[in-house]
Amino acid sequence: IAIAEEQMQSKPTISDSSKMESITDILHQLFHTAICAAFPDITDPPVVIAVAASNPKFGDYQCNSAMPIANIYKQSARNLAQKILDNLPSHPMVEKCEIAGPGFINIFLNRDYAVKKLQAIFQNGVQPPTVERKKIIIDFSSPNIAKEMHVGHLRSTIIGETIARLLEFLNFEVHRINHIGDWGTQFGMLIAHLQDRFPDHLEKMPPISDLQSFYKEAKERFDEDEEFKKRAYDSVVKLQSFEPKHIKAWKLICDVSRKEFQKIYDRLDITLKERGESFYQTRTEKIVKELEEAGFLENDDGRKIMWGDESTTVPFTIVKSDGGFTYDSSDMAAIKHRLQEEKADWVIYVVDSGQATHFQILFACAKKAGILDPKKHRVDFVGFGVVLGEDKKKFKTRSGDSIRLVDLLDKGLEKALDKLKEKGRDKVRVLTPDELKRAQESVAYGCIKYADLSHNRNHEYIFSFDKMLEDKGNTAVYLLYAFTRIRSIARTANFTPEKIKELSKKENISLEHEKEWKLGKVLLRFPDEILKTLNDLYPHHICEYVYEIATTFTEFYDSCYCVEKDSSGDIVKVNYGRILLAEATAMIMEKCFHILGLKPVEKM
Numbered sequence: 001i002a003i004a005e006e007q008m009q010s011k012p013t014i015s016d017s018s019k020m021e022s023i024t025d026i027l028h029q030l031f032h033t034a035i036c037a038a039f040p041d042i043t044d045p046p047v048v049i050a051v052a053a054s055n056p057k058f059g060d061y062q063c064n065s066a067m068p069i070a071n072i073y074k075q076s077a078r079n080l081a082q083k084i085l086d087n088l089p090s091h092p093m094v095e096k097c098e099i100a101g102p103g104f105i106n107i108f109l110n111r112d113y114a115v116k117k118l119q120a121i122f123q124n125g126v127q128p129p130t131v132e133r134k135k136i137i138i139d140f141s142s143p144n145i146a147k148e149m150h151v152g153h154l155r156s157t158i159i160g161e162t163i164a165r166l167l168e169f170l171n172f173e174v175h176r177i178n179h180i181g182d183w184g185t186q187f188g189m190l191i192a193h194l195q196d197r198f199p200d201h202l203e204k205m206p207p208i209s210d211l212q213s214f215y216k217e218a219k220e221r222f223d224e225d226e227e228f229k230k231r232a233y234d235s236v237v238k239l240q241s242f243e244p245k246h247i248k249a250w251k252l253i254c255d256v257s258r259k260e261f262q263k264i265y266d267r268l269d270i271t272l273k274e275r276g277e278s279f280y281q282t283r284t285e286k287i288v289k290e291l292e293e294a295g296f297l298e299n300d301d302g303r304k305i306m307w308g309d310e311s312t313t314v315p316f317t318i319v320k321s322d323g324g325f326t327y328d329s330s331d332m333a334a335i336k337h338r339l340q341e342e343k344a345d346w347v348i349y350v351v352d353s354g355q356a357t358h359f360q361i362l363f364a365c366a367k368k369a370g371i372l373d374p375k376k377h378r379v380d381f382v383g384f385g386v387v388l389g390e391d392k393k394k395f396k397t398r399s400g401d402s403i404r405l406v407d408l409l410d411k412g413l414e415k416a417l418d419k420l421k422e423k424g425r426d427k428v429r430v431l432t433p434d435e436l437k438r439a440q441e442s443v444a445y446g447c448i449k450y451a452d453l454s455h456n457r458n459h460e461y462i463f464s465f466d467k468m469l470e471d472k473g474n475t476a477v478y479l480l481y482a483f484t485r486i487r488s489i490a491r492t493a494n495f496t497p498e499k500i501k502e503l504s505k506k507e508n509i510s511l512e513h514e515k516e517w518k519l520g521k522v523l524l525r526f527p528d529e530i531l532k533t534l535n536d537l538y539p540h541h542i543c544e545y546v547y548e549i550a551t552t553f554t555e556f557y558d559s560c561y562c563v564e565k566d567s568s569g570d571i572v573k574v575n576y577g578r579i580l581l582a583e584a585t586a587m588i589m590e591k592c593f594h595i596l597g598l599k600p601v602e603k604m
């Protein structure tokens with residue numbers, strides 16, 4: 001749910017020849033101008049722009065505004081379409097427009113314009129569309145200390161990383177925050193148990209390698225032993241008032257978890273700055289006082305609660321009856337820190353959909369308390385569905401335990417290697433051991449990330465190595481192979497990246513053939529796809545787009561030769577315009593891969 005009333009809309013740039021522009025934004029602007037001029041008495045006219053269906057005679061884009069306007073004026077839509085065209089400003093991007101059927105306006109793009117925009121890639125690289133710079137805090141991954149980091153956290157980690165990469169590509173100031181659960185009541189029993197098991201822990205690092213079983217032991221004692229339970233409670237109080245010995249014990253426990261988390265982050269190439277719940281302790285004390293003084297808190301059977309607005313039906317618990325703080329109160333302190341101290345313009349929370357209500361209340365309470373100003377700030381809850389096993393039940397091991405992420409990644413590596421062997425890629429002539437290892441990691445981690453990202457994040461998805469490692473369909477394996485093949489086209493013709501750059505100064509990308517033009521148009525949609533994803537934060541748009549690039553490329557390659565060889569394998573003819581088109585395709589795919597966290601390899 002995006003609650004900011006004023007969503008950040010990208011502002012179309014006026015023709016800047018050095019980069020690709022959003023075609024729909026430009027068309028929107030042009031037709032907005034035309035419709036306003038043609039029908040000055042309509043305020044806020046409907047401007048409907050769409051990509052045209054694949055038949056070339058319908059043009060490349062369409063404006064479908066004449067029909068809704070015809071409903072207002074009770075006139076023929078074809079006549080109104082003509083009126084719109086009479087008022088349409090000229091633009092180098094638009095070659096011509098035609099009226100068709102009941103009043104569709106078919107828009108044909110100018111091919112020289114298209115060539116020029118794609119050609120710019122070789123000089124400047126794949127550049128992002130221009131957007132107003134904002135400071136953004138993105139809260140993702142956020143596992144809990146001592147409890148396991150589960151597949152839900154893996155989803156948050158993968159989706160969050162991709163959104164962060166997208167925002168960084170657009171040149172926003174991005175802060176990636178790991179809101180680790182490092183301050184809950186569970187620390188009382190962990191510390192008390194640590195004191196008993198390792199009385200010398202303050203002098204000597206205790207040899208705890210498996211924090212999960214340590215947690216289990218502590219929990220068992222907590223549930224059974226009244227005296228232990230009492231000590232656990234005392235420990236929390238001492239910890240939260242920063243008693244040095246307790247802080248030291250707490251740090252020890254956090255360090256063990258932190259090392260485990262870091263292993264996962266390193267393997268998946270994830271960057272995060274840790275700022276856990278403990279960071280907000282003193283700020284929570286402060287905000288609770290402020291909320292109390294402002295009269296926002298209500299006494300409910302000893303608890304202090306705060307209500308959001310009419311849209312929410314449950315209150316936040318700001319202070320528990322024993323005086324302790326909660327997940328709710330630390331999130332209130334955190335949102336205040338982010339918007340007021342850090343002065344972020346936009347805060348994004350990537351958390352499972354089970355917490356949707358929590359964030360709805362958080363945003364409502366923050367608005368009520370004057371922390372969140374919808375005119376100034378944008379806040380998004382980026383939710384996602386649960387991960388299921390192949391039996392469509394909650395993802396667990398056969399014995400019913402939850403799956404450790406390290407084991408999952410190891411399994412991925414194993415399966416990826418099997419796949420490569422199945423294709424005979426382990427033979428020395430094909431790949432060296434080093435290349436094989438790189439391919440293995442690229443496939444394993446790539447397929448896990450891609451399977452997650454390519455599904456609409458709102459839905460649950462079924463985790464299946466067999467599905468994600470298929471080499472047909474919209475999978476990482478298919479795309480990584482497609483990419484390697486495209487890159488090898490230029491290589492067989494002996495073109496290095498430097499030579500391509502040189503070539504692009506003399507030769508133009510070829511967009512004459514029907515299939516060349518079809519591919520070129522898909523590539524030109526890059527800025528639009530990026531902006532669409534920026535707007536709604538659904539990474540699967542980028543997956544669908546990069547898959548469309550790969551399949552459209554195959555269509556092009558099937559009917560257009562790039563390098564012609566004779567029967568002995570010698571090159572007899574090179575079509576330079578097509579080599580450039582293939583290279584532009586690879587460069588745009590590579591940018592999408594980077595955003596999705598896929599690491600293509602030159603050979604696989």
Ligand code: ARG
Nearest residue numbers: 139142143144179181331351
């Ligand atoms: N640690 C929480 C969990 O595992 C997620 C925290 C999300 N971020 C936040 N600001 N509440 O469920």
